[in-house]
Amino acid sequence: MLEALRALYRDVDALYEGARCEASTECCRFGLTGREPQVTSIELALVQQAIKRRGGVLAKKKRALPLTDEASSERMCPLLDHGGRCSIYEDRPLGCRTFYCQRAQLIAAPTRQQLKAVVRRLQDLAARHAPNGDKPRALTAALRL
Numbered sequence: 001m002l003e004a005l006r007a008l009y010r011d012v013d014a015l016y017e018g019a020r021c022e023a024s025t026e027c028c029r030f031g032l033t034g035r036e037p038q039v040t041s042i043e044l045a046l047v048q049q050a051i052k053r054r055g056g057v058l059a060k061k062k063r064a065l066p067l068t069d070e071a072s073s074e075r076m077c078p079l080l081d082h083g084g085r086c087s088i089y090e091d092r093p094l095g096c097r098t099f100y101c102q103r104a105q106l107i108a109a110p111t112r113q114q115l116k117a118v119v120r121r122l123q124d125l126a127a128r129h130a131p132n133g134d135k136p137r138a139l140t141a142a143l144r145l
């Protein structure tokens with residue numbers, strides 16, 4: 001099932017092929033964007049697998065430095081590393097793959113129908129992964145970090 005999720009992610013990435021951004025890391029600072037990725041249990045399983053493969057959760061000193069003096073208001077993703085990179089990039093959730101800020105340059109943005117089809121595929125996978133129901137949760141709450 002995780003392989004089906006990876007296939008879904010590959011299809012999503014193809015929809016954004018050629019997209020370019022400044023890699024400012026602001027999109028991984030939830031206090032700045034006002035949004036946080038919501039993850040289903042199957043996405044969480046892949047994230048947890050990636051964290052384990054990497055040797056565990058990043059120690060606080062290895063996490064990204066704040067951009068502003070008011071660090072606490074930035075609410076940085078705990079998976080953002082000191083070098084300003086996502087430490088689980090290949091396995092990041094759908095919400096991270098589909099969010100581009102206004103400064104990003106998209107060669108061809110996916111249509112609403114394409115995105116809806118992606119979400120439907122994810123919902124189907126999530127329902128099979130958690131047959132008794134699955135409710136997307138905020139990434140940090142789901143990780144308890």
Ligand code: SF4
Nearest residue numbers: 028077079080086096
């Ligand atoms: S999981 Fe990775 S891409 Fe997503 S918000 Fe966290 S650091 Fe950013």
